[in-house]
Amino acid sequence: MNCILLCQGRHCLALMSLTQNRLLICAPPALCEPLVHALTTAAQVTGVAIEIATYEHWDLNALAFVPALIFCDPQLALPEKTSWITLRQHAPLVWLGKPSAPQVQQSYAFDLWGYWSFADTQQLALACVQILQRLVHERMQNACIQSLQEAHQDLQTQLALLRQDQEAGHFVQQKLLPPSQMQVAGLDIHYALYPSLYLSGDFVDTLALDEKSALFYVADVSGHGASSAFVTILLKYLVTRACQAFISAPTKTHPPSPADLLAQINTQLLETDLGKHLTIFLAIYDRRTRTLTYSTGAHLPVPVLVGPQGQAKPLPMQGLPVGLFAGVQYPQYTCQLEVGAYLVLASDGVFELLEAPSLEAKEADLHDKYIQCQGDFARLQALLKLPCACPDDLTLMTISGF
Amino acid sequence: MNCILLCQGRHCLALMSLTQNRLLICAPPALCEPLVHALTTAAQVTGVAIEIATYEHWDLNALAFVPALIFCDPQLALPEKTSWITLRQHAPLVWLGKPSAPQVQQSYAFDLWGYWSFADTQQLALACVQILQRLVHERMQNACIQSLQEAHQDLQTQLALLRQDQEAGHFVQQKLLPPSQMQVAGLDIHYALYPSLYLSGDFVDTLALDEKSALFYVADVSGHGASSAFVTILLKYLVTRACQAFISAPTKTHPPSPADLLAQINTQLLETDLGKHLTIFLAIYDRRTRTLTYSTGAHLPVPVLVGPQGQAKPLPMQGLPVGLFAGVQYPQYTCQLEVGAYLVLASDGVFELLEAPSLEAKEADLHDKYIQCQGDFARLQALLKLPCACPDDLTLMTISGF
Numbered sequence A, B: 001m002n003c004i005l006l007c008q009g010r011h012c013l014a015l016m017s018l019t020q021n022r023l024l025i026c027a028p029p030a031l032c033e034p035l036v037h038a039l040t041t042a043a044q045v046t047g048v049a050i051e052i053a054t055y056e057h058w059d060l061n062a063l064a065f066v067p068a069l070i071f072c073d074p075q076l077a078l079p080e081k082t083s084w085i086t087l088r089q090h091a092p093l094v095w096l097g098k099p100s101a102p103q104v105q106q107s108y109a110f111d112l113w114g115y116w117s118f119a120d121t122q123q124l125a126l127a128c129v130q131i132l133q134r135l136v137h138e139r140m141q142n143a144c145i146q147s148l149q150e151a152h153q154d155l156q157t158q159l160a161l162l163r164q165d166q167e168a169g170h171f172v173q174q175k176l177l178p179p180s181q182m183q184v185a186g187l188d189i190h191y192a193l194y195p196s197l198y199l200s201g202d203f204v205d206t207l208a209l210d211e212k213s214a215l216f217y218v219a220d221v222s223g224h225g226a227s228s229a230f231v232t233i234l235l236k237y238l239v240t241r242a243c244q245a246f247i248s249a250p251t252k253t254h255p256p257s258p259a260d261l262l263a264q265i266n267t268q269l270l271e272t273d274l275g276k277h278l279t280i281f282l283a284i285y286d287r288r289t290r291t292l293t294y295s296t297g298a299h300l301p302v303p304v305l306v307g308p309q310g311q312a313k314p315l316p317m318q319g320l321p322v323g324l325f326a327g328v329q330y331p332q333y334t335c336q337l338e339v340g341a342y343l344v345l346a347s348d349g350v351f352e353l354l355e356a357p358s359l360e361a362k363e364a365d366l367h368d369k370y371i372q373c374q375g376d377f378a379r380l381q382a383l384l385k386l387p388c389a390c391p392d393d394l395t396l397m398t399i400s401g402f
Helices: A008-020 A029-046 A084-090 A101-107 A121-176 A226-248 A258-272 A348-353 A359-372 A377-383 B008-020 B029-046 B084-090 B101-107 B121-176 B226-248 B258-272 B348-353 B359-372 B377-383
Strands: A022-026 A051-055 A069-072 A093-096 A114-116 A181-184 A187-194 A202-210 A213-221 A278-286 A291-297 A304-306 A312-314 A333-336 A342-346 A394-400 B022-026 B051-055 B069-072 B093-096 B114-116 B181-184 B187-194 B202-210 B213-221 B278-286 B291-297 B304-306 B312-314 B333-336 B342-346 B394-400
Touching: A022 A029, A029 A051, A029 A121, A069 A084, A084 A093, A084 A101, A101 B121, A114 A121, A114 B121, A121 A226, A121 B101, A121 B114, A121 B121, A121 B226, A181 A202, A187 A202, A187 A213, A187 A377, A202 A226, A202 A394, A213 A226, A213 A394, A226 A258, A226 A278, A226 B121, A226 B226, A258 A278, A258 A291, A304 A359, A312 A359, A342 A348, A348 A359, A348 A394, A359 A377, A377 A394, B022 B029, B029 B051, B029 B121, B069 B084, B084 B093, B084 B101, B114 B121, B121 B226, B181 B202, B187 B202, B187 B213, B187 B377, B202 B226, B202 B394, B213 B226, B213 B394, B226 B258, B226 B278, B258 B278, B258 B291, B304 B359, B312 B359, B342 B348, B348 B359, B348 B394, B359 B377, B377 B394
Parallel strands: A022 A051, A022 A069, A069 A093, A093 A114, B022 B051, B022 B069, B069 B093, B093 B114
Antiparallel strands: A181 A187, A187 A394, A202 A213, A213 A278, A278 A291, A291 A333, A304 A312, A304 A342, A342 A394, B181 B187, B187 B394, B202 B213, B213 B278, B278 B291, B291 B333, B304 B312, B304 B342, B342 B394
């Protein structure tokens, strides 16, 4: 049996506890004596230690202990308020001698272990060996099931504890994310973030710099789960702090620059020495000039601008990952946006959803879907069959209203 | 059986798969015919669907399928290279008719299910019912064990995934902690941090402000685990950044002030809106004047200064938790330290280790241990029976060399 190794300790226990097992025999001496003899021999043969209690009649004392096995003459009158079925709930039953036809019918309902009437002592001896072996086997099976159930319970408790912890962490991380749909400086932003575990290494944020301009980014920290989630918190803090001076200044001069922001985050992340880096696309949209100014740290897939005629244009971009090399400078790009255009951002988890054979083919497929959705976020999710169980953190974002 | 509910789906499967079960009978027609009749009746009575294959002799064809149960005449010659034990590995065995004495001996080794030689057809009928019931019961037990084992495996996989994630998070958090023993501006600092889970809401840091002065703190974020660990990362970042200007300045004017630092952290933590607060003891030691300047945000237990004559003096302190109320100002204290004195800090997890009946009694006990250890960190750990499984995050720190 497979589980012998698994719960060996308990099996030993089960076998040892058989030393305390008492077999109950309720039958006239003529049936009783050869049975006691055969059981005693069988106990020696099998190495199963037993005690035998014999009664000539059913007696309340007979059930004052918990028997491991009951042998009884089916013809003896049962104790008051006792049926064969209630007896069977105490222990397996073996009938000695002939049952009546109604008793046979009844026995079908309760899994009788035996109906013995042996003239042949060899047959009786063998039956006694078999029944003790069956008893031990049954005990082992039950002990195995019990220990597995206990182990199961134990694992579930441990799992619940960790899940609870991760959920609390998830809750904190969620509080740091913006609402899933919002208007910022007149932009319509929709996004969804699907962590592969509870905690996410993907992160998204938006900041209204003033009434007419907004900053937004999608970032993907190396790895996933708790360790990466830590870095997303730091990232949010760094970006917010860097913009705070501009946001709270009474006169808006020197707006933050995406390239400078990435260079700062790069330096600060390296200083933490966490061994974590991130890819990021960070942009500032200015409604006054209808321009998008952006920088990127090796972010994939490349964000795509879909024009009002439905043409998809991947944004030109270059830039090393953030937090990997000291002193990196990030190129900064600016582009003019047309009315009716929309921008689609994603993290690389999106590639796991696409079945095309190569990265190029996946990108082409993705761009098709970006066009098909016509900037409708719910439709884009449906085209990508989201939500689903994601093997990697996955973020998807559409920005329209330029 | 307890597990019926637990793995009901699989039990149904086990019962259903009995429809494909074939019973194998190898015996002369005289034994075979009444048995087939009795089994067929028993199958109707028990609702167990069976197929019966009968052979007059042992035959390789007889084992070309996997039987659920084998009935056989022990007198028939076994197929070549087959023993009773190898047969028993295929299926449970029932002997029909008289075995030889050596066969009986052999049977002790392999858990024979039965040795039948019934003249009485009623007895045979009942035995057939019993054996089919036993077969179903055995199947159910095995299916139950198998499904529990699978569930166990599944939980272990899930648990391993979460543990791995938490361990990765733990690794990142460890990297943010200082070494467990160090010299900073001539101070000897020893500490240990025992998270109740993998991730800790307790946090410790030290910073050399210049050659002669150092900042150190012990903090305890509300809650524990991932969500609290997030805040410790933010805390480290906030304190480091606030001190950075002073550390990197060529001329050291305006050293950071503990009270101002706590007020800043209070504001910034409230701004994150994480719903998390913390208690903290934050101090700066200046070797030039041998003074300790400190502030506290409701930190317990109160840090204790043990003088060179072994007298314990809890540091006077007042201050609200950090991150709970806006605009809080923190009192700042300064004290002169004697040569040979040492300071002991802890987080409130330490109270869980003490058995005294009240908080006052626990504090008194703690102070005794602080004195007894004579500033030796390892001895203090031993007095507190650390390391042990801590129900709450626990931090302990000694600072000497004033």
